[in-house]
Amino acid sequence: MGNNSLLALLLFGIAHGFGIIATSRPFRFGCCGTIKKWRAVTKGPGEVIFQVWRHSDKKNHYILIGQNRVKFDKAGDTTVDIPQSERISVNKGDYIGWYTVTEAFIVHEENVGSKDHHIIENMPVPVEGQDVDWSKNKVKEKRIYAVEAMGEDSVAPSFKNLPFTKVITKSAVDSMTDKMNVYDVQGTDPDKQEIPTLLVHLEAVNAYFQIRKNTSMVLMVKHAPLGSHVLKIEVKDTCGKNKIDELTVEIKDDSPTDAPSVVTKAPTVPTTTPDDYYNYDDDDDDGDDNNAVSGTAAPASGTLQDFEWDWLVAVLIVAGLIILFAALIFIFHKNGWLHKHHRTMPMRKSPKDVESSDGLKTETKIDDLNKTENKPDVTSNNDTKPNDVPKQDGIKSKPDTTKSKYSKIRY
Secondary structure, three states: OOHHHHHHHHHHOOOOOEEEEEOOHHHEOOOOEEEEEEEEEEOOOEEEEEEEEEEOOOOOEEEEEEEEEEEEOOOEEEEEEOOHHHOEEEOOOOEEEEEEOOOOOEOEEEOOOOOOEEEEEOOOOOOOOOEEEOOOOEEEOOEEEOEEEEEEEOOOOEEOOOOEEEEEEHHHHHOOOOOEEEEEOOEEOOOHHHHHHOEEEEOOOOOOEEEOOOOOEEEEOOOOOOEEEEEEEEEEOOOOOEEEEEEEEEEEOOOHHHOOOOOOOOOOOOOOOHHHEEEEOHHHOOOOOOOOEEEEOOOOOOOHHHHHHHHHHHHHHHHHHHHHHHHHHHHHHHOOOOOOOOOOOOOOOOHHHOOOOOOOOOHHHHHHHHHHHOOOOOOOOOOOOOOOOOEEOOEEOOOOHHHOOOOOOOO
16 A cells, blocks of 8 residues: 555545445536546545446446546645546546545535435446446435546547458359458547447448448448449447548459450471470579470471571572672682782893794894893993894894893892
């Protein structure tokens, strides 16, 4: 037991634990909302568990909706903020209650106000959702307690997963024998106490779709035709605040007739040689799914007949190129374009090889050679050429070729 409880015992007597529910009109909630603050006037420091009770179907039975544990550091008027996650959502008609270690911890006035303040002595701390029978209790009439719940209006609920489009194939619809689960709609509410009590339903009656009772599951109860079916769905809290959103159910035709027909040309499969076999196992590293499958296959270009035509065209092209190249070489050779051009002195014949038309070697032929050299004549003192040979009967004798200046030719 803490110091505050011990101090409360010393100030207010022996603690037994008191549960109090104020059923008079001032302590009854007139609308839906959320409690964000509690205010009370206490006689000293201590702890109070503020509660919200809701009348059940049984007489004098009330169900605990929620409770906040609050500590007071001093006597007097105190207002305490409640964190968002701990706030209690209330409905119209709910009642304020509290639990203290002593009956008189919260200040009150006697002989005023209305009646029916229920008090239970030696009551253990209840838990949320507990149904408590208050019929065997001590009733205090005409008593007003200094307790106030400060709240704000309820916030409208919403959907976690709407709007949404659900696609169903025609084959799935055709195979339906009874009802089909289509989509589980999930509602939510900032007032966490409202979430379990949210109601989800179709805004309008639909011939093909319904929502399963006491759930939020959308069902197909009849074979829906092809196309889009837009369902308006509403979620509502106990305060009557709501949210409407759409679920679109699209029925698509997946029958084979819709797929375009593919015409394939059957390849000619040669069976004469084992080279026509291809292995499509995992070792081909081509990224396909042909695993451990072997068989005969035609060349990739098409049928065998197409394959032979491709080779014939290729051979003709190569042969034509070879013929064209040979013709060019022949033309260049004939025109001398392939010869290496350079200037050289022509090969001169020896004087002994120069003959007359009758087969005799003459001086005239040698003089012709002298002229072709374009060299000046060298004469001796007696005006005779060094190589002249005395004439005999008008015919020059055979020159000494060993001394001729033409015995060597410069190239």
